[in-house]
Amino acid sequence: MRPQTILSSSFLTSALALCLAAPAYAQSNDPIKIGIIAEVQSIAGAATPGGAQIAADEINAKGGILGRKVEIVTYDNKSSSADSVRAFQRAVSEDKVSAVIASYISEVVLALEPWAARLKMPLITPGAASNEITKAIHNDYEKNKYTFHGYLTSAAQAQIVCDAAKDLLVDKMHMKTVAIMSEDAAWTKPLDIGYEACLPKAGLKVVEHVRFSPDTTDFTPIFNNMEAKKPDVIVTGISHVGVQPTVQWKNQQVPIPMFGISAQALSPTFWKDTNGAADGVPSLAVATPDVAVTSKTKPFAAAFAAKFGMPPAYTGYTAYDEVYIITDAIKRAGSTDPDKMVAEMEKTNFEGTIGQIQFYGKDDEFTHGIKSGPGTVTGLVFQWQDSKQVVVWPEKIAEGKLKFPNFVKLSQ
Amino acid sequence: MDQRLTNRPVLEVRGLTKRFGGLTAVKNLGFEVNSGEIFGLIGPNGSGKSTAMKSVMGIERPTAGEVIFEGENVAGLPAHKIARKGFGMVFQHSRPLNRQTVLENIMVALLPDSLFMLFPDKALLERAKWIADRVGLGSVMNRRPPTLPFADLRRLELAKAIARDPKVVLVDEPFAGLTRAEVDVFSDLIRSFRDDGRAVMLVDHNVKSVAALVDRVLAMYLGEEIVTGKAEDVMKNETVRRVYLGGAIETHARPENSFKDKVPLLQVENVSVHYGKAQALENVSIHIHEGEFVSIVGLNGAGKTTLFNTISGFLPYSGEISRGGEKLRGTSPAKIARSGIVQCPESRELFGEMSVRENLDLGGQHLTDDKRAAQLAWLFELFPILKERQGQMAQTLSGGEQQMLAIGRALMMQPQILILDEPTLGLAPVILELLSKALTRLRQTTSITVLLGEQNVTFALPHADRVYVLEHARIVWEGDPGRFAAEAGADFL
Amino acid sequence: MASFFTTRLFFISLALVVIASTLPLYVSGYVLGLLTVAFYFGVFAMAWDLLFGFAGEVNFGPTFLIGVGAYTAGILNAQFGWSVYLCIVLGALASVVAGLVLALPALRVRGPYFGLTTLVAVLMLQNFIVVFADLTGGEIGLTIPDVISIDAGVNYWIALGFMTISAAILYGLSQSPVGLVLQASGQDPVQAGALGFNIVKHKLAAFIVSAFFSGLSGALLVFYFGTASVGTVVDVAVGVNVIVSAVLGGRRTVLGAALGAIFLIVAGEFLRPTGELATFIVSAVALLVVLFFPGGFLGAALSREARS
Structure with missing residues (x-):
């Protein structure tokens, strides 16, 4: 005292x-x-x-x-x-x-x-x-x-998602169009700006951009709307929600694959939480337990x-x-x-x-943010496959290939 | 001001009309009240008297007409402006400030309508003390309202109403809930207002209770004036008598010794009930034989509903209630209802958003399907209109139909004793007749025991085997309906 | 009213304030920080009780008034860099104006509609903050460059002083002739009207006073936290806390409301180790008090005195 x-x-x-x-x-x-x-x-x-x-x-x-x-x-x-x-x-x-x-x-x-x-x-x-x-x-x-x-940072995350999308979706699967689906929250604003800028550069044309309230419980109209626009892929920016859209994606057999960020999918219990609907859901992450x-x-x-x-x-x-x-x-x-x-x-x-x-310096745009990219934090994309998080990108550390469930109709 | 004006009545009401939606509660009413006069506005329940008073005070905004106070039309002004011009009103129900003393409560009435009165004024305090003495609260002025007896709370209301020395004092049901002795004290107080030169306007149900007090009376029915004059003249008026007592009453009373049970089916002995400080029932004793039709007649607030609720087990009481010789004390209301004492309450309590049929089925839900169908068929014979309306939502029925449905639902429970509380409340005369016929049929075709509470004597007497009169929480008369008009009828004028 | 200075309540209050003012000498900064917030909440609850206990109007949106005061002060400071004290005063005034704009139409509707209007006002404010994120910081919250002080003791004394002065004014007002008229208007508006009181005028005045203290306290809280966010000063849940505090402390007591707020916040903090259970326990206590002592802490004590 x-x-x-x-x-x-x-x-x-x-x-x-x-x-x-x-x-x-x-x-x-x-x-x-x-x-x-x-x-x-x-x-x-x-x-x-x-x-x-x-x-x-x-x-x-x-x-x-x-x-x-x-x-x-x-x-x-x-x-x-x-x-x-x-x-x-x-x-x-x-x-x-x-x-x-x-x-x-x-x-x-x-x-x-x-x-x-x-x-x-x-x-x-x-x-x-x-x-x-x-x-x-x-x-x-x-x-x-x-x-x-x-x-x-959100900007860095957007960039990594775009890099991965270019390798996996554009180069390998020849996708051409994308719909952005983000929850309305502080962190997704710069993320969406990043997506809008870098997805076209990666070769994906943005045909739809939906921002929905984090309180949303029924995603049916959102998915229906997306289907009508016929994008090749949905790129997500979701964190507060995650289980609900995933379960509905599966139940409704939405024929469009998901990609991007689904922060709840990072949770080790996500497979159980969604009762297996997570199968085929990818997300950006910084690490998973089984990949060095x-x-x-x-x-x-x-x-x-x-x-x-x-x-x-x-x-x-x-x-x-x-x-x-x-x-x-x-x-x-x-x-x-x-x-x-x-x-x-x-x-x-x-x-x-x-x-x-490493951290960006005083004169960099993202002062005191962690550096991302080759040689620093690269990030990775994993996908839930058969109750496991399987790293699919970058190739150097990948454990498997990106594969989507049967109900997903890939345009190629 | 010239001579003419000072001789004018202090309050003149002309063509006063108040409509609520489609209902005309007050129709083209006109009267005047002079300084130093007590004027009574009298009418049975639903006659529009209270609405008329509220329209004068500005609590209700009149639809049409003039309220002229000292030559100025104040109709349409808000209550607080009318009050500041020189009106005071004594409310029937008081809600004093419980954390303040009696004196402080009176002080409130004396305060100016200002937002900047932050410190109390000594002069107001003296005035408040004087008023407290004046109404007989001198000895309790430093106590707080929760510790006061009921009569003193009413005095407090009087004190507040006259605090700012109003020229017109309006009093709503001055004697409701008071004992005989207290009625005398309050009558004296109200007379003293007159003697101060105020114009006093009372509103009450019947002429009798205020006859000794008022100088003139206006009797009204269904929103309109019947007659205005001295109390004794009004009481002699044929229309007034018909409204309150009906015409020549045909009775079908069966003598009491024709009922075979030795111990009456239901006995209420020396029952008293209190609501807080007000005594709602005082040593009430009644009995009903099996198959008998008994009417309890009494004005609004006499204690009928309280008596029924006590029998149904909803209220704590002193005394004894027994059924077939067995004491009911300690039995839950639900059990009492299931055992066959079924009350059909004044408020009807229908399930408004359910159909007529569903309401009835709910009443008969304890019956087997066969029995329920049979009971329903019998009921539809009694009330054919309910059969036609089976699929309709209960809340879309007219008032009379709703009442029939309420009685019908009670009958579906196959009661041994049916308690009907004010079934005629708010019903038009034509409907009354329909309802009356149904009761006659019920009485003729079944052995059901009925206890009917009514203030409408015309409706209550024809069916009754025996009549009790309930007044100020006490039974004051008991006997054959044929003797009612002669022996007890005057109280119902 | 003058006799208040000789009542037990006065001496107890005085003693409590004196003891409270010495706390920084021997308790930790953590406890001080907790009480600082509790004191600001105490003012929220007292201002609310003036409306509910006296004017008889249930304001389901205390955080509308609090939020307007808090955000106005915060935005002015963040956007224009005006001095903290000027911003606080302007925040309180903005709250008064917002209160007036809300109450003028709302007091004309009867029964539960007033309460509903106030609830809707909170939701509108919340949406406004989210939509105009550039100005308000949106759901991230508004970061405010200045704070009153970073010293826990100083912040504590400011909050204690502010609460004491607010309590004195609000309690004095409630016991003054105007307070009596207000109470009469709340208890029986028809009768108060018939006694010659313009009840809309009195209730409006009460609303303005309530808005002023809510806004002032909200602004002070913002400059204590150094941040304004929906979750701190606008969310309906914050309003519920304010209401529960006032009801817990005792309707129509003003001072009880402050006690209730302090209890609620301190109890919530002490039970923090129980995790989610803490909210449950505090809610259960609140429910029990409301069910069995509907007068609340102080109400129960005062009505016992009234009966004696």
Whole structure:
């Protein structure tokens, strides 16, 4: 219990933040704490502290960092921005964490970003996608440099989907037309802009573009409408919904294949959740348990499955990598001073479970976003085939070929 | 102002008409009330008297006509403007502010209609105290309403109505729910308003209850004036007598000793019921023999519905109710209904969106298919109109047809004792006749026991073997219907 | 009314405020942060009780007023960079204007329709925010450049002070002659009209006061969080919390509403380890209180006093 200094003048803000943060790196025997703010009630959210814990355990088993143990402190944000802000404040002022890994929801990360700036607390997201996160860093680097975007931005995701579509759909299956189907949410706005721009470049003409409410329960009219437009493929941007359109796609025997992003399909339970309707559903991902994206992917997935009884969701991989990114930065900086940590995190060149991780710099468009493309994070496309996630792209790590269920009528 | 104007009545109502949709509740009503006069507006249920009063006060907006107060037509103004001109109204049901004292409640009535009155005014407080003394609340003015007896709550309503010294005071059913002794006290209070030079207008069901108080009475029926004059003259008026008592009454009473059961089928002994502070039944004792047709006659609010609900097991009571010698206390309403005491409530309680047939089938759902068909056939004989309307939704029936359906549904339950609560409420005379015929048939063709509650004496007497009169929660008369008009009829004028 | 200063309620309130103001000296920043939010919610609930408890109108959309205040303040700050305090005042005023625009027609409809109108207003605001995402930040939420303070203690004291002053004003108003007229209008509009009170005028005034405090509190909350999002200040679920707080604390007590809000938020936080169960437990407690003590915490206490 520490009596607090009462300072209200705003020009003392920065000094005050330093005061608040000071004890965190002054006491060298205490563990280094990393705060996890996550939607622990969802599978994807629960994987975040899980992945981070495995990384912390590994580091501690090797003696920790700078002679200190790494401790993971988890906060449930109930998917709420307000709860997240409170949790962030608590993590900083109460639990004295050295960095925060927070949330796969863009809204939440955007609410925390200014707090990371105000409290000078390194913040990294394991799963949010919105371009706005990196845009804010780019626009006001000095202020927002404490935030890192540890997952693919929507723009990057769109680009990877287009690359995969070109290889698999255009070159191999000779598809020519596409319908875009996205849920109406923050992260899909830049995604759709990306799709609109890169799909035609990949050789697919956009004949229909549907944005639907995340509350939609009946997709019949949407599918009917699509069928009428006769696209060769539907490219999706869905995350909040996923089971429902998949089940209806199967039940209604929609003759058009799906491609793109279906974030719920990343969940290891998706096959069960859809009662097998997932068969033939592909999605973009950063890693799957059985494919060695890097040498670290499979051992991590195995460790996670051993500890939690199921393979990790995507935020598990990223959170695991991010704990290493943070601790490595602390090691290099020799302290938990936030500015030094940020400087070191920017220099990250780390082989994680999802690829070689580097961050874009101050002058790049997506400042502090992870670099994507050959040599960095390439992403992959897997497809649910007979209750398994089978990687079908890129060829280098592919386990099988893209194949759609019988009711799908391929135009060629 | 010149002499002519000061001699004018303070309130003149001319051609007052109020329509609700297709229903004309008040038709071309005209009267005047002078300062220092008590004027009564009298009529049976549904005659439009309350609507007339509300139209004067501006609570209802009159469809046509003039309400002239001191030479100014105020018809159509909202209530708060009319009130500020010099009107006060005493409501029958009071909802005082329970967390404030009596004095503060009176204070509220004295406040200006301003949004910026943030601190109470000493002068108003003195005035409120004076008013509290005036209506007899002096000793309880620092208590809060929940701790007061019913009569004091009514006094509080009087106090609020006269707080701003209105020139016209409107009183809705001044004596409802009061005991005899309290009625006298309130009569004195209302007289004192007259003596202050106010014009007082009362609304009540019957002439008798206010006869001693009023200077003049206007009797109305179906929205229209029948006659205006002194109370005794109005009571002598033939039309008034017909409206309240009907014409020459034919009775078909069977003497009580013709019923064979030694212990009456249903006995109600010394039953009392309270609603909060108001006594709804006071030591009521009645009995009914098997096969007997008993009418309970009483004005609105006398306690008929309460008595029936008590018999049906819905209300807690003191005293005893027994059926065939067995005490009913502790038996659930559902069990009482299943055992054959079936109430057909005043509000009818039909399933409006179900067909006539479905409503009837619901009543007969405990019967086997054969029995149900037989009962239905018998019922359609009794009420042929229901047969024609079988497929129609209940809510599309006319009021009279709905009443027949309600009785029909009750009969489908094959009751041993059928309780009919105010079946004539709101029905046109032609329909009354139809209903009356059906009751006659019912009485002639079955051995059913009927307990009928009515304020319409003309309807209640012809069928009855025996009559009870319920007044202010008590049974005040019991006897043969033939003797009713002579012995108890005057109370129903 | 003046006698209030000698009542037990006054001394208890005073004691509570004095104790509360010393909390930053010995409790953690986390608890302070929790109470800061609870205090702003307390003002929401008190403003709501003025409408429900006194004017007798159920406003199903407290978050309409809160949201307009919060977003106006937030947008002005984010778009034009105006000072925090100016934005807060303008937010409160915007809420008053929005309240007026809503209440003028809504108070003319009777019965449950007022409540429905207010509910629809929330949904409209929510859609407006989503549709005009460029201005409002849409469903991502609006990131606000400035905050009042980043110090937990300072934020706490501001919230406590604001709630205390709001409580004093709202309670004083409710006990003043105007408050009595309002209460009479709410309890029996026909009779209040017949006593010479323009009930629409009084209810409208109550709505404006309620809007002012809701908007002010919403704006302050935004500059505490540094973010405005639908989920924080507009969502129907937030409104339900406000309503439950007020009912829990005690209808027609004003002060009880603040207690209810503090209880609801603090209890929700203490039960956080139980996960989803927390919401269930808090709801169950609220339901039990409403069923068995319909007067709420303070209502039960006050009516016992009234009877004695």
